[in-house]
Amino acid sequence: xxxxxxxxxxxxxxxxxxxxxxxxxxxxxxxxxxxxxxxxxxxxxxxxxxxxxxxxxxxxxxxxxxxxxxxxxxxxxxxxxxxxxxxxxxxxxxxxxxxxxxxxxxxxxxxxxxxxxxxxxxxxxxxxxxxxxxxxxxxxxxxxxxxxxxxxxxxxxxxxxxxxxxxxxxxxxxxxxxxxxxxxxxxxxxxxxxxxxxxxxxxxxxxxxxxxxxxxxxxxxxxxxxxxxxxxxxxxxxxxxxxxxxxxxxxxxxxxxxxxxxxxxxxxxxxxxxxxxxxxxxxxxxxxxxxxxxxxxxxxxxxxxxxxxxxxxxxxxxxxxxxxxxxxxxxxxxxxxxxxxxxxxxxxxxxxxxxxxxxxxxxxxxxxxxxxxxxxxxxxxxxxxxxxxxxxxxxxxxxxxxxxxxxxxxxxxxxxxxxxxxxxxxxxxx
Numbered sequence: 399x400x401x402x403x404x405x406x407x408x409x410x411x412x413x414x415x416x417x418x419x420x421x422x423x424x425x426x427x428x429x430x431x432x433x434x435x436x437x438x439x440x441x442x443x444x445x446x447x448x449x450x451x452x453x454x455x456x457x458x459x460x461x462x463x464x465x466x467x468x469x470x471x472x473x474x475x476x477x478x479x480x481x482x483x484x485x486x487x488x489x490x491x492x493x494x495x496x497x498x499x500x501x502x503x504x505x506x507x508x509x510x511x512x513x514x515x516x517x518x519x520x521x522x523x524x525x526x527x528x529x530x531x532x533x534x535x536x537x538x539x540x541x542x543x544x545x546x547x548x549x550x551x552x553x554x555x556x557x558x559x560x561x562x563x564x565x566x567x568x569x570x571x572x573x574x575x576x577x578x579x580x581x582x583x584x585x586x587x588x589x590x591x592x593x594x595x596x597x598x599x600x601x602x603x604x605x606x607x608x609x610x611x612x613x614x615x616x617x618x619x620x621x622x623x624x625x626x627x628x629x630x631x632x633x634x635x636x637x638x639x640x641x642x643x644x645x646x647x648x649x650x651x652x653x654x655x656x657x658x659x660x661x662x663x664x665x666x667x668x669x670x671x672x673x674x675x676x677x678x679x680x681x682x683x684x685x686x687x688x689x690x691x692x693x694x695x696x697x698x699x700x701x702x703x704x705x706x707x708x709x710x711x712x713x714x715x716x717x718x719x720x721x722x723x724x725x726x727x728x729x730x731x732x733x734x735x736x737x738x739x740x741x742x743x744x745x746x747x748x749x750x751x752x753x754x755x756x757x758x759x760x761x762x763x764x765x766x767x768x769x770x771x772x773x774x775x776x777x778x779x780x781x782x783x784x785x786x787x788x789x790x791x792x793x794x795x796x797x798x799x800x801x802x803x804x805x806x807x808x809x810x811x812x813x814x815x816x817x818x819x820x821x822x823x824x825x826x827x828x
Contacts, residue, residue: 405463444626445670446561448697453735453754455704458496458669458696465672467497467694474501481505482544489537489695492762497669499679500691504664508545513828514662515655516541517645517690519552520580522572523562527579528716529796530698532803533763535583537695538666542589548654548824549590551580552645556595560634570596577815579719582806585818588825591654592818595641602821605650611685612640616677624673642671643678646690653821661828662688669694699759703735719804723797730757730789730796737778738785749781750788757785757792764795 407415441450441457450456462469475490478501489495504514518538520531542549553576555569562569573594580592599606618636621627627636644650648661655661665675672694679689697704700715714733717726737755739745752758752775765771774791777783 401463401466405460408459408463443670445673448670450705453703453705455699455759456697461669462497465497465669465676467499467669467672467692468501470496470498470501470693474498477502477505481508484544487537487540488766488768489533489540489763491768493696494533494763495537495666495693495695497694498692499675500689501664501693504662504691507662513547513826514545514664514691515547515648516549517552517663517665518549518667519554519642519645520576521554521558522569522576523558523564525572525575526718526720527576528718529760529764529800530716531579532583532719533695533698534666534668535580535585537693539583539585541664541666542586546826547589548826549585550645550651550654551585551590551592552642553577553592553594554638554642556599556634556641557638559596560632560638566596570594574815574819577819578807578810579803581810581814581818582803584806587814587818590818591651591821591824592815593821594819597819598821599641602650602652604652605644608644608647608650608685609640612643612678612681613637615681615684616640620677624677639674639677642674643681646675646678646682647687651821654824659687663690664693665690666693667695668697670697698763699756701729701733701735701756703756704754704759717796717800719800719807721800723801726796726800727793730793731786734760734789734792736785738788742784745784746781750778750783750785752778755785755788757788760792761795764799 404415407413441452441461442448443456443461448456459469470490470493475486478490479486487495508514516538518534520527520535538549541547553573555566555573558564558572559566559569564572573596577592599609616639621636621639625635625639646663646665647659648655648663649657649659667675672692675690675692682689698716700712701717702715714729717729721729735754735756737751737753737758739748739750755778758775758778761771761774765774774783774788778788
């Protein structure tokens with residue numbers, strides 16, 4: 399109800415609600431204005447489905463209100479720069495990571511020389527990952543490097559078995575294949591533990607004990623409310639959220655943290671995973687653990703437009719990490735949704751719409767130079783840059799990036815994967 403009222407307040411006043419600042423008494427209430435429910439119903443966001451009717455994509459300001467998280471303001475980005483001593487990552491500078499929970503608390507502790515660890519994950523539903531899957535890993539690697547901290551990466555092969563029409567063996571094989579792409583992002587083997595749920599949960603009593611603690615403190619009604627489960631869902635789905643919660647607690651990894659349960663966890667993830675961690679944060683204090691902090695990213699748009707997130711099952715919805723230079727070029731030229739006008743003459747006169755143009759959206763993720771990106775935006779909006787020319791810039795940005803990734807992946811041996819996935823002490827100073 400509070401979140402609904404906050405949405406209505408913002409619609410009427412144009413400002414975010416601040417506690418202790420009631421609206422003026424003579425504030426006009428618009429007749430037949432959209433209710434908070436109407437305002438959010440067009441965006442469906444949950445861990446398995448993301449849809450919106452808006453060509454610009456999901457309305458993230460409304461999502462922040464709906465989920466009850468906090469917007470990453472410039473003040474927080476500046477503070478991360480000050481504390482880390484590094485220029486903020488382009489994902490922070492450009493609002494790609496746009497929302498957080500308790501990041502100020504993490505930085506407060508870090509300034510007092512109390513460290514934290516990172517946790518992120520991947521649901522391995524196919525052998526090939528696409529460029530959108532790299533977003534949390536690119537950012538997590540940057541966080542690991544600048545804060546010099548350990549990282550755990552959960553491969554939820556059990557989840558994919560429960561949700562998809564796949565065998566247990568297929569899901570586990572996909573987990574190992576996906577681990578190769580993750581390792582190719584450049585993570586430090588001395589500070590990174592990658593684990594498959596199907597492997598690790600059976601070999602770690604401490605991890606399973608935390609799963610059971612979470613399961614005891616979450617009711618069936620709660621998971622139905624959070625995740626939309628129904629009476630016909632298998633019981634594995636209903637109990638799975640506790641497994642995704644367990645890595646948020648440091649003593650789930652005794653080979654890394656010993657018996658310590660006071661080390662806070664920071665989770666970089668896409669915003670659709672937040673329901674799992676809202677549940678986790680609710681349970682944590684009741685079982686004696688610190689709440690995990692979160693950094694949420696926006697969704698990486700499908701080539702066909704930002705109305706949906708990409709699907710690993712549709713080869714033309716994205717650029718895959720296995721695509722050749724020719725495939726990348728053909729997919730972008732043929733399928734990338736354009737914000738340009740129908741004719742060159744119209745485009746030169748009126749300019750294009752960078753806010754809905756997928757090629758420009760992709761460049762905001764992968765082009766490092768802020769000034770170059772802004773010039774491209776201005777030129778495209780003014781009509782000086784045509785859609786074909788914009789697509790060419792994206793092709794020339796992605797081709798070498800993916801070729802480099804493919805070369806790195808070739809260097810990832812089965813033995814290296816095994817080392818990353820073996821429970822062992824990590825090197826860090828707490």
